[in-house]
Amino acid sequence: xxxxxxxxxxxxxxxxxxxxxxxxxxxxxxxxxxxxxxxxxxxxxxxxxxxxxxxxxxxxxxxxxxxxxxxxxxxxxxxxxxxxxxxxxxxxxxxxxxxxxxxxxxxxxxxxxxxxxxxxxxxxxxxxxxxxxxxxxxxxxxxxxxxxxxxxxxxxxxxxxxxxxxxxxxxxxxxxxxxxxxxxxxx
Amino acid sequence: xxxxxxxxxxxxxxxxxxxxxxxxxxxxxxxxxxxxxxxxxxxxxxxxxxxxxxxxxxxxxxxxxxxxxxxxxxxxxxxxxxxxxxxxxxxxxxxxxxxxxxxxxxxxxxxxxxxxxxxxxxxxxxxxxxxxxxxxxxxxxxxxxxxxxxxxxxxxxxxxxxxxxxxxxxxxxxxxxxxxxxxxxxxxxxxxxxxxxxxxxxxxxxxxxxxxxxxxxxxxxxxxxxxxxxxxxxxxxxxxxxxxxxxxxxxxxxxxxxxxxxxxxxxxxxxxxxxxxxxxxxxxxxxxxxxxxxxxxxxxxxxxxxxxxxxxxxxxxxxxxxxxxxxxxxxxxxxxxxxxxxxxxxxxxxxxxxxxxxxxxxxxxxxxxxxxxxxxxxxxxxxxxxxxxxxxxxxxxxxxxxxxxxxxxxxxxxxxxxxxxxxxxxxxxxxxxxxxxxxxxxxxxxxxxxxxxxxxxxxxxxxxxxxxxxxxxxxxxxxxxxxxxxxxxxxxxxxxxxxxxxxxxxxxxxxxxxxxxxxxxxxxxxxxxxxxxxxxxxxxxxxxxxxxxxxxxxxxxxxxxxxxxxxxxxxxxxxxxxxxxxxxxxxxxxxxxxxxxxxxxxxxxxxxxxxxxxxxxxxxxxxxxxxxxxxxxxxxxxxxxxxxxxxxxxxxxxxxxxxxxxxxxxxxxxxxxxxxxxxxxxxxxxxxxxxxxxxxxxxxxxxxxxxxxxx
Numbered sequence: 029x030x031x032x033x034x035x036x037x038x039x040x041x042x043x044x045x046x047x048x049x050x051x052x053x054x055x056x057x058x059x060x061x062x063x064x065x066x067x068x069x070x071x072x073x074x075x076x077x078x079x080x081x082x083x084x085x086x087x088x089x090x091x092x093x094x095x096x097x098x099x100x101x102x103x104x105x106x107x108x109x110x111x112x113x114x115x116x117x118x119x120x121x122x123x124x125x126x127x128x129x130x131x132x133x134x135x136x137x138x139x140x141x142x143x144x145x146x147x148x149x150x151x152x153x154x155x156x157x158x159x160x161x162x163x164x165x166x167x168x169x170x171x172x173x174x175x176x177x178x179x180x181x182x183x184x185x186x187x188x189x190x191x192x193x194x195x196x197x198x199x200x201x202x203x204x205x206x207x208x209x210x211x212x213x214x215x
Numbered sequence: 216x217x218x219x220x221x222x223x224x225x226x227x228x229x230x231x232x233x234x235x236x237x238x239x240x241x242x243x244x245x246x247x248x249x250x251x252x253x254x255x256x257x258x259x260x261x262x263x264x265x266x267x268x269x270x271x272x273x274x275x276x277x278x279x280x281x282x283x284x285x286x287x288x289x290x291x292x293x294x295x296x297x298x299x300x301x302x303x304x305x306x307x308x309x310x311x312x313x314x315x316x317x318x319x320x321x322x323x324x325x326x327x328x329x330x331x332x333x334x335x336x337x338x339x340x341x342x343x344x345x346x347x348x349x350x351x352x353x354x355x356x357x358x359x360x361x362x363x364x365x366x367x368x369x370x371x372x373x374x375x376x377x378x379x380x381x382x383x384x385x386x387x388x389x390x391x392x393x394x395x396x397x398x399x400x401x402x403x404x405x406x407x408x409x410x411x412x413x414x415x416x417x418x419x420x421x422x423x424x425x426x427x428x429x430x431x432x433x434x435x436x437x438x439x440x441x442x443x444x445x446x447x448x449x450x451x452x453x454x455x456x457x458x459x460x461x462x463x464x465x466x467x468x469x470x471x472x473x474x475x476x477x478x479x480x481x482x483x484x485x486x487x488x489x490x491x492x493x494x495x496x497x498x499x500x501x502x503x504x505x506x507x508x509x510x511x512x513x514x515x516x517x518x519x520x521x522x523x524x525x526x527x528x529x530x531x532x533x534x535x536x537x538x539x540x541x542x543x544x545x546x547x548x549x550x551x552x553x554x555x556x557x558x559x560x561x562x563x564x565x566x567x568x569x570x571x572x573x574x575x576x577x578x579x580x581x582x583x584x585x586x587x588x589x590x591x592x593x594x595x596x597x598x599x600x601x602x603x604x605x606x607x608x609x610x611x612x613x614x615x616x617x618x619x620x621x622x623x624x625x626x627x628x629x630x631x632x633x634x635x636x637x638x639x640x641x642x643x644x645x646x647x648x649x650x651x652x653x654x655x656x657x658x659x660x661x662x663x664x665x666x667x668x669x670x671x672x673x674x675x676x677x678x679x680x681x682x683x684x685x686x687x688x689x690x691x692x693x694x695x696x697x698x699x700x701x702x703x704x705x706x707x708x709x710x711x712x713x714x715x716x717x718x719x720x721x722x723x724x725x726x727x728x729x730x731x732x733x734x735x736x737x738x739x740x741x742x743x744x745x746x747x748x749x750x751x752x753x754x755x756x757x758x759x760x761x762x763x764x765x766x767x768x769x770x771x772x773x774x775x776x777x778x779x780x781x782x783x784x785x786x787x788x789x790x791x792x793x794x795x796x797x798x799x800x801x802x803x804x805x806x807x808x809x810x811x812x813x814x815x816x817x818x819x820x821x822x823x824x825x826x827x828x829x830x831x832x833x834x835x836x837x838x839x840x841x842x843x844x845x846x847x848x849x850x851x852x853x854x855x856x857x858x859x860x861x862x863x864x865x866x867x868x869x870x871x872x873x874x875x876x877x878x879x880x881x882x883x884x885x886x887x888x889x890x891x892x893x894x895x896x897x898x899x900x901x902x903x904x905x906x907x908x909x910x911x912x913x914x915x916x917x918x919x920x921x922x923x924x925x926x
């Protein structure tokens with residue numbers, strides 16, 4: 029299950045209240061402000077408006093276009109990223125809210141020498157993709173499910189992927205891929 | 216008649232399960248879709264659209280937007296006095312240096328409208344006192360199609376069923392929205408476009424902009440779904456190109472999700488009032504149908520009716536009804552899911568009247584069997600595999616609120632395709648490039664292009680480099696009507712055979728043989744029957760010299776066919792206290808001629824079935840009846856299946872190599888909704904004659920059945 033940035037937002041509000049008591053609310057923007065993101069282990073220094081989402085910051089400003097924008101309001105999961113170990117809808121998470129957190133996108137899953145992540149390999153092997161536009165989100169969500177439940181049942185995989193939508197209808201093969209990747213990961 | 220181009224009798228690759236070549240690019244995010252193209256200096260376009268279902272544009276004031284921060288181009292798409300005919304009809308556009316600023320600037324474009332009367336549904340448009348909204352009439356009555364003696368047919372009938380059946384409007388909901396990135400170099404335009412027709416789109420840009428087609432280069436390496444809605448640049452493509460010309464910068468203009476729902480096509484609604492007769496022994500006698508439907512503002516809504524089954528006398532008359540909503544476009548097997556549903560629900564009702572099993576009743580009333588009409592065989596195979604003998608009569612007698620039922624349905628589709636051209640280069644280093652101006656819309660075209668070339672040259676798939684998705688490549692048509700494979704594969708085969716024969720001519724002297732006596736298999740070129748007397752592919756290609764083998768070929772008759780048939784079985788459970796339907800099993804039996812890649816062909820069938828589960832249970836375009844505005848132009852209130860909604864699906868493909876390549880994109884999506892609805896009827900005993908099978912509609916039918924009957 030994904031949080032559409034709600035948890036991080038709540039955290040930020042609490043922090044702000046504490047800070048407010050001493051110095052008053054800190055205003056940022058309008059206009060570009062510096063934002064630093066840790067994406068796939070690399071530091072990204074951006075100058076963006078505070079309203080820019082994590083997804084748009086990464087796609088439009090850093091040219092990391094693997095994760096897709098589809099519904100743009102936290103429903104379809106094509107933008108799914110892993111932030112500090114939890115899946116988030118990056119289309120509904122502000123970039124400025126996830127500074128200092130570890131952000132993982134589909135672009136960073138394969139190893140540097142190009143070897144696919146076992147989940148990526150399994151998607152290729154079972155044909156868990158057609159047009160491929162939902163695929164990055166499904167791949168990231170599957171990685172997250174299997175990291176959380178290395179021994180995931182069919183039901184756990186199903187629940188873990190229910191936040192993602194495919195329009196071509198690849199679900200059957202995605203389930204095969206997840207089950208196959210689980211076995212690879214477990215050896 | 217077999218000739219040198221005929222499909223190989225014992226293929227090594229064709230018909231086996233071969234992984235998609237571009238899988239690794241898609242799973243890593245390396246694949247660049249139009250949405251992902253970022254060009255140096257690129258800015259972002261945003262359209263302004265009518266908020267009203269019908270209005271006259273009084274004025275368009277661009278001045279505030281022109282002065283907004285970051286704005287580089289602004290344009291009015293319509294002139295004062297023009298009418299907008301639906302919510303989302305394009306009016307103006309802007310481009311700014313960031314996407315956020317383009318949204319701000321679009322809000323500053325001030326459009327004044329004079330609101331006019333509109334229709335939000337067919338009932339309003341068909342009302343006797345309806346205002347004249349559409350210039351050539353609010354409806355268009357077609358001419359009657361009639362065969363046989365209808366009165367005599369009904370006279371022979373022992374039972375007559377008379378009822379009204381309907382299907383609803385759904386959208387394509389392409390995950391990658393429609394859009395383009397346009398970049399000018401002088402008077403030459405390069406456009407990355409999310410399309411099902413890369414070469415046709417170049418033509419569309421040329422016509423829309425009034426420039427020579429030779430000055431347009433379109434590119435579609437990857438695209439995120441079309442389903443029939445992406446064949447032209449449309450307004451957004453032309454606007455994007457114009458904004459780029461004004462700004463003298465590359466412009467990206469991808470529609471947002473709401474625009475995608477409002478203005479990129481839909482599957483028209485279909486309604487029919489039908490009378491149908493059957494004899495006591497279960498022979499159909501007569502069909503009399505009056506149908507109507509809406510394809511939106513001024514667009515047609517035709518569909519085949521009755522579907523498949525043999526009514527000796529039949530009459531049908533159809534009326535297009537125009538409402539103020541975005542225009543329909545072809546959607547995966549256009550017309551067929553509608554005609555299939557309207558007919559197949561009726562078939563189960565007729566079967567019950569004569570107390571026949573629905574499968575036996577259908578088989579009795581089929582047209583004669585033929586290679587493109589294999590239903591009788593598929594009904595028999597499917598019934599056995601699905602456990603149809605365990606089906607109870609209408610109405611699950613089991614106690615408790617969860618009722619289970621089975622349903623069945625049959626369908627057909629044309630497929631076929633022709634006219635593709637291709638080019639192959641073989642270089643002295645053994646490299647093979649096969650080029651064809653087709654496109655891969657997710658169906659696996661890139662992969663099957665390589666499979667056919669590799670099969671012909673006796674090479675592994677990885678040794679062939681396919682180039683597609685670019686308007687500079689040899690002509691191939693748009694990917695619609697399940698025609699891509701049947702159009703492109705023969706061209707690939709012919710071209711590959713020609714190139715292979717050219718290589719044989721170069722190699723024959725060295726092998727002391729003649730070209731006709733050589734074969735290419737297993738990565739070698741050798742003398743027929745004497746594998747030892749040959750060369751490796753690499754060594755053979757060394758004989759080519761500096762000038763590569765370079766051949767052009769095209770589609771030839773005899774390698775492709777037309778006409779497919781399929782049957783589907785569904786099992787569903789219905790909670791009669793909540794009205795919630797869950798599909799538990801689907802069996803799809805489908806032919807598509809020669810199967811090129813078993814893996815991707817099966818994926819297409821899975822996809823078609825799941826698309827139709829969406830059609831049956833989830834999707835619904837809802838227009839507010841007062842304002843004509845879409846209530847659910849998003850993906851949280853416009854429902855689509857997720858992983859937990861997908862049942863067990865079994866696919867049985869019938870490979871028919873002797874028929875050549877036909878195509879499979881559309882047929883598997885035709886029957887599913889009808890089979891599910893019949894399963895719901897079998898479970899509950901209530902006949903639901905309209906889609907979608909949303910819980911409140913299912914409950915209402917169950918209540919009606921208790922109160923006096925739906926049958």
